[in-house]
Amino acid sequence: MILARQRFGLWLVAACAALALLVLWSLGAGPFPVGLADVLRSLWSSLTHAPSRLPANVDAVVLQVRAPRIGAALAVGAALSGAGAAYQSLFKNPLVSPDILGVTAGCALGAGVAVLLSLPIGAIQALAFAGGLLAVGLVVLIGSWVGGRDPLLTLVLTGIVVGSLFGAGIALVKYVADPYNELPAITFWLLGSFSGVLPADLASALVPLVAGLVPLALLRWRIDALSLSEDEARSLGLPVGVLRLAVIVCATLSTAGSVALAGTIGWVGLVIPHAARLLAGAAFARVLPLSVVLGAAFMLVVDTICRTAFSIEVPPGVATAFVGTPVFIALLALSFRGSA
């Protein structure tokens, strides 16, 4: 633990301030030459509904392209990290990522089918979201039907099996797709990107993201207690089953919303909660807010690199690994090598 427990609130405020600075930096960065001052003027005029007196394409770049994209990166980073942190607490396993119950595979299959049917982008997003919910719904249903002595283990195993079933579905969809047109579209969608996020996409994706994250934040103390053994948790009077279901529903909403918006982005949901734990200790009540802030910041940095490094986009899934791995190793070294 690097951050002192007593001053956690202070650290969190500092992290939020740093995040705000990152947002400013990202708003000013991009291939289109528009400085931070013009960006802020454009944003201000859109808030006040006053004309900005900037060229139309500058307004378009700031309001229609950069701002929603930054918002999406923040939201997706926060949602995936929050979901990952919740799952790691729930399953008492640090190797768990948000897609452990097959949500990502479900989303990917939904999107793949939508591309195969040549549906418009809104329908692709909707089917992706529905596919994620369907996959996890199946897992929960099968898990509760099968039961077993260790319901969590049953859930994880079912998740892996159902996830690979949906994975096979994706493979089938890719196989029957037209290799010139549909197959590249599916591949690019699965690689993920924030490049096409429009204000309307962000607005509709924020609904499930917020609906997932807010309950997690409200339940953070109880989720903390879930990491006790089941008997201990019950002896505290916690409705363990209901709480678990609530965590799964919330994490699924967040993750499915993220994947529907930006495609499959790995790494963040698995590693950011670890970084938060290294910094703030294992208590979920501290890990969740820190994960959310760190995840948002990390995703924003990565996506800003994705859209500025070259004239073509770098897939965020690729960039997260390249940027995140050295950062995470440094963090590991900082907390373990020092304490050894």
Added chain:
Amino acid sequence: MGIMRPSMFASRLAWLALALACGFAAPALAARTFVDDAGRKVELPDRVERVFAAGPPASVLVFALAPGKLLGWTRAFHEDEAQWIARKYADLPELGRLTGRGNTASVETVLEAKPDLIVDVGSTSRTFASLADRVEAQTGIPYVLLDGHLDTTPAQIEKMAAVLGVAERGRELAGYSERIIDNLRAKIATVPRDERPTVYYARGPQGLVTGLGGSINVEMIELLGAVNVAGATRGGLANVGLEQVVLWDPQVIVTNDPNFYREVWTLPAWNSVAAVRTKRVYLSPHLPFGWFDYPPGANRLIGLEWLAGILYPRLFHFDLRREVAEFYRRFYHREPTAAQVAQLLAEPGVAPP
């Protein structure tokens, strides 16, 4: 043919025995040697009557040259596509793709179709050459691989015609193709570099996948001497950011995604792009084969004239009705009705508004 080494002879013998055992007629011993575009020596049978086309560009070319020899299509036609060609050809079976990014035809499907020859048109890279070698070794059926670049279309046609034994027909179509390309090139050569339009090719439902410089997807833009805004980076297909497109500010956008074409007019971000402001966004026709990008075959020739008229409206005044009717008659063996052509050209995004 020289004296075979014993081991080779034995393997030939084994193939022959296998072929006979499988119950199909062994192909006549090779009568002519053809060097394909990958530099592979292929022994062709005397007469080629049954041809398996390994991918969509090859099937278009075989269909154009000798429809009676085509064994099937890589995928079944949709009803709207089937209306453009004679029923007996549209009803040929779906055999799948043999090479390329997705391999849907099994070697058994190939053997069952009993082809005299397998042909593929497209990349002649070592990957595809070795794929061809493997299929040839496995099936004992000669496999010809031709280069599929757009600018070599006349040569492709002549080579394929020679392979199929329809040289006369090949000369006719190659000459026609050459006239189309030469006429376009000669006129475009007179346009100064700075007057050539900048073009963005929008793929995918968001229109944010594009073809980089030198990619097979944007060959038409390059052949027509226009500037592909994404051409500075060489490569295949890539994802680009909307901000980058706004920065490129292309004068013309070409797409083959109807969803993108519908939505581009309603999205404020795209509205700041010159092509959208000046209503120069075009949706390529796709019946019965695409006019732009895919399949990357001879079917793109008619698209060249269409796109030339869009890119250089003052230079070209094609009567597209006539051009389409002629191209379809020559390549697809049936002149479409005036109503069909009118409907094709009247679809939104095809003709300049």
